[in-house]
């Protein structure tokens with residue numbers, strides 16, 4: 001591909017390999033393969049061997065410590081809950097990478113928590129704060145009042161649940177089952 005040719009790529013499209021080019025802005029190194037993290041035009045700096053992608057929607061959003069994010073619980077382990085981070089609060093730009101985050105059991109709520117399943121369940125939509133980023137690992141906290149579950153999903157029938165007058169309790173809209181959660185003050189009933 002020449003320097004003046006235009007080529008549009010999608011996020012995740014393979015652009016080359018790490019032996020060929022240096023991954024520049026709008027790209028990431030996926031185990032030796034350089035892929036696009038945005039929708040845009042491919043640019044190659046032949047002298048410096050840098051490949052980059054100019055986003056059609058401005059620079060993509062990168063996570064940083066202190067950001068408030070929204071995501072969905074994908075897995076619950078004894079010590080941590082995994083979250084697929086969907087977007088950053090008050091930031092309409094798409095995320096540069098498909099970030100995965102984790103909430104350690106000590107970062108779920110202020111009070112003692114016997115098990116993480118009393119705070120989150122798979123499928124729940126949560127609001128969380130970024131407390132630490134190490135490489136691809138994003139540590140999240142839901143200790144703050146406005147953080148926690150925004151929308152809970154019933155473990156029996158998978159329908160959404162509403163809050164009750166008891167703290168950190170939700171009830172299924174369909175089967176009336178009651179479950180525990182770390183409920184956010186922004187819970188969507």
Ligand SMILES: [Zn+2]
Pocket residue numbers: 154155156157158159172173174175176177
């Ligand atoms: Zn139910």
